[in-house]
Amino acid sequence: MLNPIVYAAPVFIALILIELALGWRRQANTYRITDTVSSIGLGVLSQVVGLFTKLFLVGIYTLVWQHAALFELPQNAWWVWALALLAYDFCYYWLHRMGHEINILWAAHVVHHSSEEYNLSTALRQTSTGFLLSWLFYLPMAVVGFPPLVFVVVGLINLLYQYWIHTRQIGHLGWFDKVFASPSNHRVHHGQNDYCLDRNYGGMLMLWDHLFGSFVDEREGEDIVYGIRGQLKSWNPLRANLHVYAELWRDCRLADNWADKLKVWIMHPGWRPAAAIAKAPKPAYDIGQFHKYDPPLAKGLATYGLAQFAGLFVLGVHFLAIEPSLSLAASAGYALLLAGSLWVLGGLLEGQRHFITLESLRLLLLAGAIGLSQHWLSPSAIPSSAQYLALSLLAASLYALLRIPRQPERTGTAAA
Template sequence: MSAGQIIVLVTPLFFALMALEWAVGRRRGRQPLALADAIGSLNLGLLSQTSAVFTALLRIGLYTLAWQHLALWRNDAFWTTWYGWLLALLFYDFCYYWLHRMGHEVGVLWAAHAVHHQSQHYNLSTALRQTSSGALLGWLFYLPMALAGVPPLVFVVVGLIDLLYQFWVHTEQVGRLGWFDRWFCSPSNHRVHHAVNDDYLDKNYGGILIVWDRLFGTFKDEDPQQPCVYGTRG
């Protein structure tokens, strides 16, 4: 089963969580969902999944070629142990941090990534607002994994885990989470990432772990006195 097929299978869960978010927001007297914006996000999500039929083949195919011909160490038995899977997930998340960061700092990569940030609302539908062209250059950032001998199957699975994890952090209905916020990408941390406030701009790139941002100087804590303003700058 491909990653795209798994995304399709979990889509009903995405919609169920979006409905729950809407219900919680209504109960709290806050409207978390703007219908026109949500429809726009869903359309972009559908477009990205349609294009993924082709871009995923390109991304995985190029990764497989690099793994076959450039791997410096081949030990599939290691990478398929529980600790090998865990290491591969950490490795992927590290590479994702740099892809995500460069997606904000390099013009051609931002051109692909900007669509994810253009909504002026922040809710679970925003997570579906994905690029259709990011994979064209994004695969380059995962070449270190191929060089380290991470098998293509492991690469695909941990990449899917990293992607699915990031869905739930796109909400304003979950507040601060204490110790969890210090280690992991959380709704609080990711709200900062989507904000265009001067103090928040270009911060908190981590996919699963926020530790990378703390290590490389791109972390910013959410300030209750400075509400996030979403969208992109002109």
């Protein structure tokens, strides 16, 4: 069966373009090229990694369901699906909440919050490491007896529902904001204002937030500042996924007793051992001093990056579509090519000059991979006509890249 994200991807992009047009019309644009490329790129990387980890997640769930299920719930009963949607949202609430309250879980979830914009592309900004521990929170569904297929489908429904709530173009929706996850209450969740922190975790329903005291309404007259306290300051997708893990590991090494070394991983975000504070102090956070990450870029570089990312997005969808027919080696090679390309593109959009050389090498490597696709992608080789088009575009890209000035002339804030 074709990966459902292959079908969803064009819809995601179409809705982003509609939101962009609406923002321009209202003179309330919420997009920047660099941020948008970063967010969607992290989504592509998450999906690529997910191809290799989905069997781990579903496999554990299936194993528990087969050997520990208390009830044999019928897969074709409507009430099983309805209860599964409710149960999944409940489990998701606690995964999401703990993802904000326990350091090791925050290290995975932080990716989704590190964008300093809030738009539909932010919804696609997903972690590549969440699979490590997220499965623990859904095992109660397996124990109750929800079949694996039901679990997978309701999980997809829950995820897709959350796409539309990542927008600033839809205001308050009255009673709907109290009952369901909505743009208004989810904007609060993404804010770093004091009143926004650790609020509104529900994926589809706000019922759990009301029950467990984490619900708060969006405040009129107070602009929400998006992003995280302790800015990422990078478009690098690998750094976005790993920077909190690295910080926790550093504090673990600096801790001077075993209790603190353990607590680094399980305490709430922001907690640090006394020894780590003494040896590597951090300045107090002042939201009033917050400025969006916006490194200066050479003229034309943001547009070049957007064009290159469009091609990578197409390749990412192509990979999701053909992956079932590929060998493990071919899948791994394609995945590494995509991940490396996203890394190079991130460095390029940060204005790092040496990444222009790496980008030139990436274009040549990609040209070789496409030209030889009949060998390593068999039986899903790229058609000859598409190969010629892709190789022509890569040649044009290399020409354009070499004409970009080496010195930054403006910032990367150009609207997408």
